[in-house]
Amino acid sequence: MGAGIALVGSVSALQPVSVCNEQLSSRVDTNDAWIRSRTGIAARRIAGPGETLTSLATAAAQAALEQAGWDAEDLDLILLATSSPDDLFGTAPRVQGAIGARQAAAFDLTAACSGFLFALITAGQYIRGGTVGRALVIGADQLSRWIDWDDRSTCVLFGDGAAAVAVEACEEPRNGLLGFKMHSDGRRADCLSLRQRDDHVPLLEGHSSQKGGFETIHMNGQEVYKFAVREVPAVLQELLNSTGTTAEQLDWLLLHQANQRILDAVADRFAIPHERVLSNLARYGNTSAATIPLMLDEAVRDGRVRPGDLIASSGFGAGLSWGAALLRWGGPGGARAPAAPG
Structure with missing residues (x-):
């Protein structure tokens, strides 16, 4: 194939639970008019029990394969753009295993709200370099787990969701x-952060160890x-x-x-x-x-x-x-x- 990158499939995966502005106003001092006028948001999807980032990303990945008409074993690369992984060691490999893409390398890319675009560009460079023929680029976040639901300045903004795009090598006229x-x-x-907690626990006499958490x-x-x-x-x-x-x-x-x-x-x-x-x-907020x-x-x-x-x-x-x-x-x-x- 040539040096082009064709965008040949797109799918999304969303939680069924939608939380509207009126519902949030029962918890924090806000209202629908205030939120809409400042953000344009009316509702957002929130993950419920049993719904994980892995399950969302896997659903999007599987559907993207089906839409593109690819077999999982023909996939060379999976890039998961996320800032809220289920596993800090990487969630993309879990997705790779779940869809049976045994030949694909899989890793997470963390760039917050720029993540999907950065991951798509990264996949494009692998394809242009000739080392990858087919790739899935997934954007997925479950920020509801990291929101202070009593802070009206942030809790009204974010929602959960996932979507994937299938990209493949192509001749230059089809380049996407x-x-x-x-x-x-x-x-x-x-200005916008999700920081490590500054918590320490005793380790040895005169020494402590930082405790994980955000x-x-x-x-x-x-x-x-x-x-x-x-x-x-x-x-x-x-x-x-x-x-x-x-x-x-x-x-x-x-x-x-x-x-x-x-x-x-x-x-x-x-x-x-x-x-x-x-x-x-308006329907999904910032995912x-x-x-x-x-x-x-x-x-x-x-x-x-x-x-x-x-x-x-x-x-x-x-x-x-x-x-x-x-x-x-x-x-x-x-x-x-x-x-x-x-």
């Missing part, structure tokens, strides 16, 4: 990863908002310039689903009509690494995104990290896509 940019700034890491999510909402509305348009412009693309050529803008005001502000910056901005934030593939899958299933459509996508969040990619949707069966613009 037309360009990308990635950035990080650890100097601002404390705090709940901490976020400086104002700083994260200012970061997003400044850096996301900048990285998208950087991407468009590097690929010789204009905003008018885009069929869709697909951003990390964090806040509707951010989505609207970025669209306005590029004079992109709001109806061309993909958003399901971290899962937001972009969840939204992509929904738009593919309802027919908005069609084979050949040109999509500018950007992920941004903790780290702080942010990036963008220019994508061409291929569709199940490897539908032929046009050549890159410019």
